[in-house]
Amino acid sequence: MNRHYAESKGLHLNYSIISDMIDDYARVLDLGCGNGYLLKLLKDKKHINGNGIEISQKEVIQCLEKGLSVIQGDIDEGLKQFADKSYDYVILNQTLQSTHNPDYVLEEMLRVGKKCIVSFPNFAYWRIRFKFFFTGAMPKSRVLPFEWFNTPNIHLLTVKDFFEFTKQHNITILEGIYTTKAKVRKAIHYNLFSNFFAEEVIFIIAKN
Amino acid sequence: MINNIQSVGIVQTKFYTIEEKIQFESGVEFGPITVAYETYGTLNENEDNAILVIHALTGDAHAAGYHSENDKKPGWWDDLIGPGKAFDTNKYFVICSNILGGCSGTTGPSAINPQTNRPYGTSFPVFTIEDTVKVMKKLLDFLKIKSLYSVAGGSMGGMQAIQFVISYPDFVKSAILIATTARLSPQAIAFNAVGRNSIISDPNWNNGDYYDKEQKPDRGLSNARMIGHITYLCEEAMYNKFGRRLQNKNHYDFNFDIDFQVESYLQHQGQIFVDRFDANSYLYITKAVDYFDPCDKYGSLTNAFKNSNAKFLVMSFDSDWLFPSCQSKEIVNSLMKLGKDVSYCEIKSPCGHDAFLLEYELQSKIIKSFLNDHIKGDYNEQALC
Numbered sequence: 001m002n003r004h005y006a007e008s009k010g011l012h013l014n015y016s017i018i019s020d021m022i023d024d025y026a027r028v029l030d031l032g033c034g035n036g037y038l039l040k041l042l043k044d045k046k047h048i049n050g051n052g053i054e055i056s057q058k059e060v061i062q063c064l065e066k067g068l069s070v071i072q073g074d075i076d077e078g079l080k081q082f083a084d085k086s087y088d089y090v091i092l093n094q095t096l097q098s099t100h101n102p103d104y105v106l107e108e109m110l111r112v113g114k115k116c117i118v119s120f121p122n123f124a125y126w127r128i129r130f131k132f133f134f135t136g137a138m139p140k141s142r143v144l145p146f147e148w149f150n151t152p153n154i155h156l157l158t159v160k161d162f163f164e165f166t167k168q169h170n171i172t173i174l175e176g177i178y179t180t181k182a183k184v185r186k187a188i189h190y191n192l193f194s195n196f197f198a199e200e201v202i203f204i205i206a207k208n
Numbered sequence: 209m210i211n212n213i214q215s216v217g218i219v220q221t222k223f224y225t226i227e228e229k230i231q232f233e234s235g236v237e238f239g240p241i242t243v244a245y246e247t248y249g250t251l252n253e254n255e256d257n258a259i260l261v262i263h264a265l266t267g268d269a270h271a272a273g274y275h276s277e278n279d280k281k282p283g284w285w286d287d288l289i290g291p292g293k294a295f296d297t298n299k300y301f302v303i304c305s306n307i308l309g310g311c312s313g314t315t316g317p318s319a320i321n322p323q324t325n326r327p328y329g330t331s332f333p334v335f336t337i338e339d340t341v342k343v344m345k346k347l348l349d350f351l352k353i354k355s356l357y358s359v360a361g362g363s364m365g366g367m368q369a370i371q372f373v374i375s376y377p378d379f380v381k382s383a384i385l386i387a388t389t390a391r392l393s394p395q396a397i398a399f400n401a402v403g404r405n406s407i408i409s410d411p412n413w414n415n416g417d418y419y420d421k422e423q424k425p426d427r428g429l430s431n432a433r434m435i436g437h438i439t440y441l442c443e444e445a446m447y448n449k450f451g452r453r454l455q456n457k458n459h460y461d462f463n464f465d466i467d468f469q470v471e472s473y474l475q476h477q478g479q480i481f482v483d484r485f486d487a488n489s490y491l492y493i494t495k496a497v498d499y500f501d502p503c504d505k506y507g508s509l510t511n512a513f514k515n516s517n518a519k520f521l522v523m524s525f526d527s528d529w530l531f532p533s534c535q536s537k538e539i540v541n542s543l544m545k546l547g548k549d550v551s552y553c554e555i556k557s558p559c560g561h562d563a564f565l566l567e568y569e570l571q572s573k574i575i576k577s578f579l580n581d582h583i584k585g586d587y588n589e590q591a592l593c
Contacts, residue, residue, distance in 0.1 A: 051544075057554065057555065057556060060551075060552075060553050061553065061570070061573060061574060061577075063551075064521075064551055064553070064574055064577040064578060065573070065577045067577065067580070068551075069549050069550060069551050070551050070552075070553075071540060071544065071550065071551065071552045072552050072553050072554050073537075073552070080541070081540070081541035081542075081544040081545055082544060082545070083545060086547065
């Protein structure tokens with residue numbers, strides 16, 4: 001749902017950043033691939049050998065219409081059908097916060113992918129903090145447009161939370177990209193500044 | 209949804225006889241076998257546009273079009289085969305044949321044994337899905353088909369498509385497997401067993417020797433079909449179709465005649481079935497379906513598929529409890545494990561197993577997209593910063 005929203009608003013920054021991260025001819029698995037926009041882009045620009053997993057029938061059909069290979073399935077059930085390190089990249093774009101078991105999903109994607117690309121909206125973004133502080137209501141924003149009762153984002157997190165998690169689970173952060181509407185900043189280590197100013201973040205992570 | 213809905217028009221069932229004997233999986237050598245088949249569209253110059261579609265349990269070679277101007281019904285997959293349709297006959301050369309052991313033109317137990325000049329009956333050898341596929345391959349060889357652009361089938365047709373990919377991995381470029389399984393569940397075998405039992409326990413079955421008798425095992429065959437039809441529907445489909453409504457009456461009759469619409473439906477299905485199907489064919493074909501188990505035969509499904517280079521499309525229907533989605537997922541998972549190109553869609557439908565013959569709009573869309581691999585990018589490059 002988030003991904004659709006991003007497309008409808010023309011927010012394609014994530015896609016081009018992710019596309020730049022991926023090597024030509026790589027084997028890519030996109031979890032929660034939505035209507036296949038990113039996979040199609042990677043296929044055309046980077047000639048990847050890609051697969052998608054998507055839970056919604058409607059979006060699975062949209063992927064097929066783009067000529068993509070897609071499996072209808074629930075990533076919360078794990079990736080049992082995939083062998084260890086069978087993909088160069090496993091992507092979880094704007095979906096981590098909507099999974100039921102984010103820790104299990106991350107563990108599974110790190111098992112299957114040599115490298116994993118994870119992106120999510122940073123709940124510690126200053127505008128969200130201020131909105132919450134001054135209005136006392138569940139904050140809504142450009143990237144989190146839902147009401148509390150209909151949001152698919154049931155496991156919202158911050159940059160700080162993510163760093164904490166990777167530390168606890170021995171996950172290596174290979175790259176961190178912090179974005180606001182038009183700006184992009186890179187950093188591997190945690191700092192307060194990023195947690196305050198980044199609206200969305202993209203990490204490349206790995207685990208051996 | 210579908211543009212240019214047109215029919216392939218008047219078509220004719222053709223016949224090809226395989227003169228030499230074929231070795232069946234059981235070890236028996238059998239022949240000659242005549243195969244009934246139909247084709248739609250034309251084979252292109254490169255000979256790379258042939259698609260084999262395979263019918264389900266009681267289907268026949270007549271997949272599309274009409275046999276005559278007065279024909280009431282078109283072929284069984286006419287919704288999907290024709291100019292501009294999913295299996296576009298302007299682009300593809302579509303072939304469909306009647307299964308070995310069937311009773312719609314291909315040699316089966318009701319055919320005349322040339323050695324005795326009497327119908328084979330139960331002297332017909334028991335065959336397997338591997339054998340039915342072998343026969344289809346002989347037909348394709350006769351038609352000078354060098355490779356298949358796709359092989360497609362639903363239910364038992366899907367099982368044969370799976371076997372086709374396993375038996376002839378280099379011959380098949382893609383496979384479309386609909387509402388099917390790599391092995392029946394014990395529950396599905398149980399329903400087949402009751403169906404067969406119903407035929408065998410009909411005194412008119414007479415050990416399969418009834419072709420020249422006045423009384424045929426119609427009762428047994430129609431009961432078998434009634435059981436089959438229960439499995440093709442689902443609880444929701446039955447509520448939608450019949451509910452608890454009574455058939456042409458407002459109150460119970462307090463006897464054992466037909467009261468409910470669902471009873472009337474099943475009886476009708478049973479009755480019309482005996483006019484078009486042979487009881488012995490039903491025994492043989494359901495047995496072949498029960499035996500089918502490439503997982504067991506090749507050690508695992510992964511091992512069975514390992515030599516295939518085909519691209520796969522697997523579809524199931526969420527209300528199908530006879531060939532449930534989990535069985536399609538088993539196929540998908542084994543293909544994923546091998547790193548094969550596979551797509552899977554679970555279609556929402558209230559129609560049960562029958563959905564594969566009814567939900568043609570979504571299936572058309574999906575199959576059309578799958579078969580068409582030259583799709584240009586539709587994203588807006590300008591928007592990519």
